[in-house]
Amino acid sequence: METITKQLWINGQWVAADRTYPLHSPYDGKLLAHIAKASPSDVERAVAGANEAFQRMKELPAHRRADILYGVVQLMIDKKEELAQICSAEAGKPIRTARAEIERTIATYRFSAEEAKRLYGETIPMDAAPGGENRLGFTWREPLGVVTAISPFNFPFNLVAHKLGPALAAGNTVVLKPAEQTPLSSLAIAELFHQAGLPEGALQVVTGSGRELGDALVTDPHVRKITFTGSSAVGRTIKEKAGLRKTTLELGSNSALIIEPDVPLESIVPRCVEGAFSFAGQVCISLQRIYVHRSVYDEFCTRFVERTKQLRVGDPADEQTDISAMIHARETERIEAWINEAVEAGARIGCGGKREGAVLLPTVMLDVTPDMSVSCQEAFAPIVSIVPYDNLDEAIELTNRSAYGLNIGIYTLNIQKAFYAAKQIESGGIIVNDIPTFRVDHMPYGGVKDSGYGREGIKYAVQEMTELKFVTVKTTF
Template identity: 70%
Template sequence: MNATTKGLFINGEWIVKDRTYPLYSPYRGALLANISKADTADVNVAIEGAYEAFQQMKEMPAHQRSAILYRVVELMRERKEELATIIAQEAGKPIKTARGEIDRTIVTYQFAAEEAKRIYGETIPMDAAPGGENRLGMTWREPLGVVAAITPFNFPFNLVAHKLGPAFAAGNTVVLKPANQTPLSALKMAEIFDEAGLPKGALQIVTGSGAEIGDPLVTDNRVKKVTFTGSAEVGKDIKAKAGLKKVTLELGSNSAVIVQPNVPLERVISRCVEGAFVYSGQVCISLQRIYVHEDIYEDFCKRFTEQSKTLKIGDPLDENTNISAMIHSKEIDRIETWVKEAEEGGAKVALGGSRQNTVFEPTILLDVNGKMKVACKEVFAPVVSIMPYKDLDEAIGFVNDSVYGLNVGVYSTNIDEAFYAARKIESGAIIINDIPTFRVDHMPYGGVKESGYGREGIKYAVEEMTELKFVSVKTFL
């Protein structure tokens, strides 16, 4: 494999294809590499290799699986700056934020290493039912087999870790299809896992067109589970085609926060600015809708706007950069259209609203109504809408008036109303006194409605990647 052409990783070998596509950096447009494009035959070989390697992974003792994952943690710690630079180059993520992703990824694999040793079953009191006397009952969890993992561009190391970590902890094998814009991070992890001692064939990586190789991955009968992070549209299609396979879908969102009166605005605003604009809003739980009580609305908007003006736009490799390139120019075209439509509908642009080459400025919209695309769809850009409300029930109604339900934040100094909101809001997670963008990697993570199906978070993902087996023994005493 030469320096400019990256191959597929199949059965522990690098396979360079004649068909490739050029990978450019989002910010400067420099050519980073040529990436091999897999075809259906390559997918078949990868699945077959993973299927054959499964027997070895299944029989591997838990302490050995754990040791491999701990070795991955060690190798990543040694190469943190190299890995963060890969993210900055291929994803356009500011280097400071990229380092934070690597730190989180290390923690994710560490949790997976720990979880490999505590995959428990339980005993069942068989005599609780008539006819169950003199019987023992127990459960244990067994790995599924081949897992197909399809990952997005926005967290190219950590979201891959949320697929690979629990899969290997449980004893599965994986065929990974990374996002077209961020294959280098996945291919680097292939090198690291290989060095860490993962059996050949346990990790297969196929790069290329999702339209061409997605269906073979999802529909093959040797694949026992599909785990996908991406758009709701694609997620629905995967679920329809997967048949009886297990499926985990992490899909879209338009995450909201409710800000009640009497909260410390200086602390709330700094977090909300971060939640709205980190990685140019290209985060599933990016803060998109801010509902502020009418008593503090004007003060909040003024202070939020002033703090947002301090964000620095620039090269992702610049240590001082807060906002850099969006992943594709077509995404800038899309969000420009949405902001313009909102303005034509009566919304006011308090800050930003324009592009600077490959960057879209941090944008604050006021006078937005819930029917505008910037409020009811997933923006996935550095655009946030701030809207007033009269009372908590009205704010909860605004939040719930959405096809999504992933994470929602509630700021309040009253614990009763905070828990009241937590009960009433339709969402996979309620984050009290913080932004919905908050996530640590062992918590259960997943949405309701069109935000997804199933849960991630290492312990919970292991459960989704194993099969529960029941065993009963009749005694002769």
């Protein structure tokens, strides 16, 4: 069977690039497609087209922008299984997990359609200040213009939706650069937006190397906003080059969970295992550190390891698979080296710790210290550390001993302890009585410290993708 070649999506048309690169399955190395490798000049053309399209896009009434997004929702509903298969193949995501991502993506675009009709302003009581008498003051929100969106591999449909949905709902245009490993999902979405009636040029998709295209995507004078999800190191580079442009940076994490002794372990262990190993831990808010009260530590570890050993590892296309390959062999090698370093420094492996082909077996680490890479760095892998503590303040201190702060969870039946922890923990989100991996797509989502800044979640992203304009009218002369 002939391998397909995918082109760039520029100004509402498929455009060939001078170069292509092969896209392989993370699981078995199968060649999936040849992907256009854009050049900086391709990006320049895409940004120029998006800037021209902005003049049309900002004039679309809110109901029309909403209708386009609702149209994408319906098209995705009609193509659910096809889109899930794309996600599973290029990301190595177990098919059941891929289907769940498509459902979430549909919800994200639906939220975006609704938010397109909610760009409210407010009236300002001008006479609250001396000299403001006989004046009417009010605000409205206006789109920014061209938004550069740079997305990662781990949620190739839904994290793209968190950038496209709010940007288009607000009347912006977007130049999208998907991860090199997961371009097929973005190209498929571009087709759906075209079918739904999005003006030509309002969405551009350029595929290829982020290293080669980064400067063109970030520094073009027509770009008014950059939204990026990825590593802290790349986020810092983008911020340095962005200048006065608005930026939203959703960066790294090593999310923690505190477990107090008053919760029923048999009820929470399956959820904790899910949080640690879903999509092989390649989730920004994957559960990486678990702090368990010493009085229930041994029981929790036993239950957690037993549950982890029940996970099924294998082909992402298999309906029974829970965990499949990590995105690249080099990532598996990296985390394997971290495990070996931790063991040499005194840590123990509760289970896993080995590779089977392209897959790293789900790994539980014990006797871990805060300075070990498996604890203090972002693993982005199927690995979790379980550490005992003696009192809640100690657990909070261990939790905060991190360069990151995206989502943190705590299980406790004591409401006072829950609110105390929520006040003391340094994180963008506090999840009480659930894992830090919990997210629904309309909640505010973003981090502090090296986890970045700005907020996603449709309403909040729309605010960051618009400019607030103030108008005052003197009502008497």
